[in-house]
Amino acid sequence: MGDNNVNLPPGFRFHPTDEELVVHFLHRKASLLPCHPDVIPDLDLYPYDPWDLSGKALEEGKQWYFFSRKTQNERVTNNGYWKAMGIEEAVVSSSGRRVGTKKYLVFYVGESPSGIKSNWIMHEYHLSESASSSSSRSSSKRRAANKIDYSKWVVCRVYERDDDDDGTELSCLDEVFLSLDDLDEISLPN
Amino acid sequence: MPDGMSISVNGQSQVPPGFRFHPTEEELLHYYLKKKVSNERIDLDVIRDVDLNKLEPWDIQEKCKIGTTPQNDWYFFSHKDKKYPTGTRTNRATAAGFWKATGRDKVIYSNCRRIGMRKTLVFYKGRAPHGLKSDWIMHEYRLDDNTTDTNNVSTMVMGEASQEEGWVVCRIFKKKNHHKDSPILSSTTTSSITAETRNLQMFDSCTNEGALEQILHYMGRSCKEEDETNNSNSTCARFLQPINTGLISNINGGYSFLKLPSLESPNSTSSGQNCGYGQSMNAEMVTDSDQGTIGNKNQVSNNLVYPNIHIDQTSLTNWVALDRLVASQLNGQTEASRQLSCFSDPTITMAYSNDDNDMQIPGNLLRSSSSSSNKSYHATTQQHDYNSEIDLWSFARSSSSLSSTDPICHMSTSPI
Numbered sequence: 001m002g003d004n005n006v007n008l009p010p011g012f013r014f015h016p017t018d019e020e021l022v023v024h025f026l027h028r029k030a031s032l033l034p035c036h037p038d039v040i041p042d043l044d045l046y047p048y049d050p051w052d053l054s055g056k057a058l059e060e061g062k063q064w065y066f067f068s069r070k071t072q073n074e075r076v077t078n079n080g081y082w083k084a085m086g087i088e089e090a091v092v093s094s095s096g097r098r099v100g101t102k103k104y105l106v107f108y109v110g111e112s113p114s115g116i117k118s119n120w121i122m123h124e125y126h127l128s129e130s131a132s133s134s135s136s137r138s139s140s141k142r143r144a145a146n147k148i149d150y151s152k153w154v155v156c157r158v159y160e161r162d163d164d165d166d167g168t169e170l171s172c173l174d175e176v177f178l179s180l181d182d183l184d185e186i187s188l189p190n
Numbered sequence: 191m192p193d194g195m196s197i198s199v200n201g202q203s204q205v206p207p208g209f210r211f212h213p214t215e216e217e218l219l220h221y222y223l224k225k226k227v228s229n230e231r232i233d234l235d236v237i238r239d240v241d242l243n244k245l246e247p248w249d250i251q252e253k254c255k256i257g258t259t260p261q262n263d264w265y266f267f268s269h270k271d272k273k274y275p276t277g278t279r280t281n282r283a284t285a286a287g288f289w290k291a292t293g294r295d296k297v298i299y300s301n302c303r304r305i306g307m308r309k310t311l312v313f314y315k316g317r318a319p320h321g322l323k324s325d326w327i328m329h330e331y332r333l334d335d336n337t338t339d340t341n342n343v344s345t346m347v348m349g350e351a352s353q354e355e356g357w358v359v360c361r362i363f364k365k366k367n368h369h370k371d372s373p374i375l376s377s378t379t380t381s382s383i384t385a386e387t388r389n390l391q392m393f394d395s396c397t398n399e400g401a402l403e404q405i406l407h408y409m410g411r412s413c414k415e416e417d418e419t420n421n422s423n424s425t426c427a428r429f430l431q432p433i434n435t436g437l438i439s440n441i442n443g444g445y446s447f448l449k450l451p452s453l454e455s456p457n458s459t460s461s462g463q464n465c466g467y468g469q470s471m472n473a474e475m476v477t478d479s480d481q482g483t484i485g486n487k488n489q490v491s492n493n494l495v496y497p498n499i500h501i502d503q504t505s506l507t508n509w510v511a512l513d514r515l516v517a518s519q520l521n522g523q524t525e526a527s528r529q530l531s532c533f534s535d536p537t538i539t540m541a542y543s544n545d546d547n548d549m550q551i552p553g554n555l556l557r558s559s560s561s562s563s564n565k566s567y568h569a570t571t572q573q574h575d576y577n578s579e580i581d582l583w584s585f586a587r588s589s590s591s592l593s594s595t596d597p598i599c600h601m602s603t604s605p606i
Binding site (some may be wrong): 008009010011013014015016017020021024025028037039061169170173174177178180181184 | 205206207208209210211214217218221222230233234236255259260290292293294310314316323327365366
């Protein structure tokens with residue numbers, strides 16, 4: 001999956017923050033700078049269905065990451081298409097600067113517009129205008145000819161919506177037990 | 191942002207951007223804790239040792255940082271020590287507060303084999319019993335001492351003794367508050383009658399310690415009992431008991447919850463995955479005959495007149511499961527009693543006498559007899575009077591018919 005062999009002890013997983021995805025991975029990809037580690041593959045030319053991403057995209061904990069390019073229309077795959085949910089979030093760096101945009105899409109099986117909605121969700125990260133323009137400015141001297149291309153990259157995270165209890169949060173039952181403990185604290189006169 | 195985003199772990203190595211320490215429970219137990227226990231070296235010293243009595247949660251957060259990127263959870267090893275040389279309780283008090291166990295321990299499986307347990311604790315600021323609950327949660331993972339045969343009673347007893355000592359691996363995090371307005375718990379105004387009943391019984395069963403201390407004590411024990419028997423009736427009972435008390439005070443709306451005690455039916459237990467009904471009953475039999483500490487515990491839980499509710503832990507991980515259980519009960523009410531005649535095994539018969547107790551309890555509580563309820567409870571136990579449950583339901587019907595039109599209530603009182 002890349003030329004960098006990430007050799008970490010058990011328990012380390014690819015769980016990038018939005019900022020890391022945009023600033024480290026997408027920004028470098030768009031600026032044609034090498035990514036360290038180069039773990040996210042470029043699947044721009046491959047219209048894989050979400051369930052076919054396994055083994056092709058970077059997989060971590062039932063989430064798949066890959067680079068692609070912006071599409072003018074809906075992103076079409078072999079058996080369906082990604083439709084924007086109309087939700088967009090700003091990706092803000094720790095210094096408070098807006099570095100990108102996160103768009104939510106949902107996968108429909110079939111042909112647009114009559115496809116059947118699935119549980120597959122995509123987060124599509126774009127560099128914000130200022131970020132991409134600054135990136136192209138910084139590299140414009142070297143690669144002015146390809147300037148337009150830089151801002152066309154997106155990085156995608158795909159997953160299937162699921163209500164799994166992976167032990168990383170309290171289950172509903174835990175919450176109830178927790179609240180019931182309050183009842184034990186009641187003390188009475190005598 | 192340049193390469194400064196690479197983070198180092200304790201100055202030893204670099205963790206590339208985008209990578210976080212998010213171990214699975216299996217990795218925590220089978221890789222990290224196992225190595226720790228057997229003194230093997232662990233690459234990238236990511237999990238540090240923490241003296242839980244010396245550090246507050248917010249200090250742990252500082253000490254167990256990995257790199258400079260924001261974290262939502264923190265990991266550490268902790269060596270558990272007994273609170274008192276003679277007792278089996280763990281001391282988890284800090285300068286500013288204490289960690290208190292909540293819920294029931296969860297069994298951790300690896301490839302369908304039991305490898306350890308997870309205990310959930312909450313940090314309270316202040317001193318018991320007046321602590322102020324915080325949002326800090328700890329998951330404490332311990333390895334099973336003997337993972338080969340959990341059915342073996344002797345290993346269970348040994349497991350209890352060693353459970354309070356040795357290395358554990360912990361994860362702390364701050365609870366998100368999206369579940370804060372749980373519908374059940376909005377009725378925090380517990381009936382004074384039932385609360386009093388409980389406290390009186392606490393005093394009954396223990397005169398050396400204060401009632402509230404005794405509550406904590408009992409809770410600590412109930413957590414242990416659970417481990418011994420893997421699926422102890424009395425433990426579950428402790429957690430569901432407050433539901434009863436909370437809702438009995440709200441008779442008009444809450445009758446469906448009086449259904450809960452009858453969860454211990456052949457239907458619900460036989461659908462459990464990893465706990466044979468006979469298995470847990472066996473464990474109870476043994477502790478009964480044991481004259482040592484465990485026998486005492488059993489006695490304590492009996493004195494408390496907690497309903498014996500048997501819920502398979504794996505099936506009750508969320509509200510959906512709970513709904514399903516209740517639904518299966520509604521359907522299985524008549525079936526359950528029909529199956530009574532099918533059992534000739536004496537242990538099972540005992541289980542059913544317990545069932546009768548369950549049915550009696552809410553009635554007793556409603557009649558607000560506190561200490562005398564103990565006696566009537568035992569009396570009915572000995573009679574093996576299966577019909578006594580009908581008394582309750584008819585009582586329930588008569589008291590609820592005034593105002594309750596809850597369909598569940600009517601279904602549950604359908605003729606047996």
